[in-house]
Amino acid sequence: MISRLRNFSAHTAAVMARLSAVSQIAMVVILIVLAAFVSPVLGILLTAVTLWRLNVTPKQGGTSHGSARWASAEDLLNAGCLFGSGVPIGRTLMLRPVLRLTATKALLLLPLNRSREAMALADAGASRPKRLPLCIPSGRYPHTVVFGASGSGKSSCYSVPLLLDCGDSMVVLDPKGELARMTARHRAQHFGHDIRIIDPFGTTEGCGFPQDRLNPLALFRDDSSRIVDEARRMASALIESTGNETDKFWPKSSAALVTGVLAFLIAEARSEEANLNTLRDILTNPSLMEDVLKHMQHSDACSGLLRRLSGQLGQLQGQTRASVYSVANSHIDFLDSLPIAEALADSTFDARQLIHGRQTIYLCLPVDRLAELAGLQRVLLSTLINLVFAAGEDRCRRVRFLLDEAATLGAMDSLYAAVQFGRSFGLNLTFLFQSTSQVERCFPASQKDSFHATVASVFCGINDLQTAKEVSDWIGQTTVEGRTTQVGWNQGVSASNDFSGQPKSTNRGSSDSRSYAETARLLLRPEEVLQLPSHAAVALIPGVRPILAEKVPWFARRRSGVFASALSAVRSLVATACGVAIIGGAAWLMTSGQSHPQVIALQEQFRREFQPTASSQIQQPGSSGRPGEPRVRMSRSEQARQARELRNAARRRR
Secondary structure, three states: OHHHHHHHHHHHHHHHHHHHHHHHHHHHHHHHHHHHHHOHHHHHHHHHHHHHHHOOOOOOOOOOOOEOOOOEHHHHHHHOOEOOOEEEEEEEOOOEOOOHHHHHHHHHHOOHHHHHHHHHHHHHOOOOOOOOEEEEEOOOOOOEEEEEOOOOOHHHHHHHHHHHHOOOEEEEEEOOOHHHHHHHHHHHHHOOOEEEEEOOOOOOOOOOOOEOOOOHHHHHOOOHHHHHHHHHHHHHHHOOOOOOOOOOHHHHHHHHHHHHHHHHHHHHOOOOOOOHHHHHHHHOOHHHHHHHHHHHHOOOHHHHHHHHHHHHHHOOOHHHHHHHHHHHHHHOHHHOOHHHHHHHHOOOOOOOHHHHOOEEEEEEOOHHHOOOOHHHHHHHHHHHHHHHHHOOOOOOOOEEEEEOOHHHHOOOHHHHHHHHHHHHHOEEEEEEEOOHHHHHHHOOOOHHHHHHHHOEEEEEEOOOHHHHHHHHHHHOEEEEEEEEEEEEEEEEEEOOOOOOOOOOEEEEEEEEEEEEEEEEEEOOOHHHHHOOOOOEEEEEOOOOOOEEEEOOOHHHOOOOOHHHHHHHHHHHHHHHHHHHHHHHHHHHHHOHHHHOHHHHHHHHHHHHHOOOOHHHOOOOOOOOOOOOOOOOOOOHHHHHHHHHHHHHHHHHHO
């Protein structure tokens, strides 16, 4: 309710400010018309000056060597980065001004519901534009990546503001539990979200929410036709493949083994036994594994697919079988932890509320155990991503994954699928990396290029040269004007040594030349990227010119309250009323007011007060200058001439 009232008051203030700006434009037009009534030449001159001021183009270089430049307010409005909803990236910094004519058209032609955008364009045409809030719109650019070294403000300037402003269902990878402690209560109170925190090691104690548990296998037991597919996806998340293995037989065989056991547990095991802990028990117990294979050979579950999987696993014999089992167990050894086993034993909530309701799930782990517990993050995130895929395509759906320290996840097929195809299913992803080199851990080989081509990137604190070079190359070159100046000076002295008496001669000379030429220059060089101020960030959005933004931490953001918006609206209303009164009075004076008695009386009084006095009038020859005699009004030149004649006559008499 408060947020709606704040939005309504901000919109009302923008409408009133727009009306005030339009009234100022109308007053300028009325002034020009009045000047034209007084003097047509003056009216034409004022009209020409006004049109010239409206069409003054901001100075910019040519484009023969490159056309890179920073985004203007018009570019940002067309991209939806102003006054939209999405990932906040701060405020505009060094915003390029737009044509005043463009700003005037926006004030006059845009509909009332876009008054904030119209005022933004009008302000951008000023010499000192205000700093406007920026965001990456989720509708156009669903995936975002933020690069920044440790301490650069990735959490305070991007993660926390996103959690405080975005009301979509979210899954948050929160390694330190900091995001849950700072935003969980806010999301529950303001957005009505069902808050679930999976925190096996108690990193979020004291935040006021209980510790939840989630069993991934329990989410896919209802549809027997998808059991094997979901088991294969889950196995792919558990068995990490970096692509650098010398022999890919072992990870593939291990994934096939885990797929078979998971499919058996989901289809045949009791609900209390169908979990990842039982998977670990089976793979570490050879006799129990044999019983599982025998049961699968005679099972009709999953339309006979369990028999096919058991036949594939039965072909593993001898040392090969032992090696495959060893590789599989090495990837799921993170389950040998009592807190992890309890967190995965059963489910205390329904994760489908991500899709059908409003829910926020925080996955919190200790920072010092991120590497060894990467398998837990991978299997839970993969399960939740596949859960959204299983719900079918829906572009109106919004489920966002905020992945802090995403490099710890490693390569995941579900993560790559979410980046490439998740938009149609309502999936939005936000990654946080420390450098561009970490992207290869999650998206190796050719996937890295596809990743960069899909996401919008924000660089908020770059300390490594490789990332700085990539940013500089992505922005591109611009054309600048180069100037060369040459100044020369010479002096010579010659004298004769004979007895001819020739005079001494001295020669002096100077030269000065200047030349101008266009040359290419990187808009932002790598060393300049490394030396950006701590409050500056660079945003690269597909199809949009580079954006130079100012980072704004969540605790430093100033929201205009209802009272401030109302006060601004009242000021604009008063200014509009004064402008309307002035415009109406001027229009009345130029039309029907000409015949009004008071106007006529004022005109007569004006003529009497500004009529020349007797001291400035020169009597004609022959006139006595007494009252009642006619006086002739002369020009200044005639008055000056007669004054000189009078002075000369006075001198002659003396």
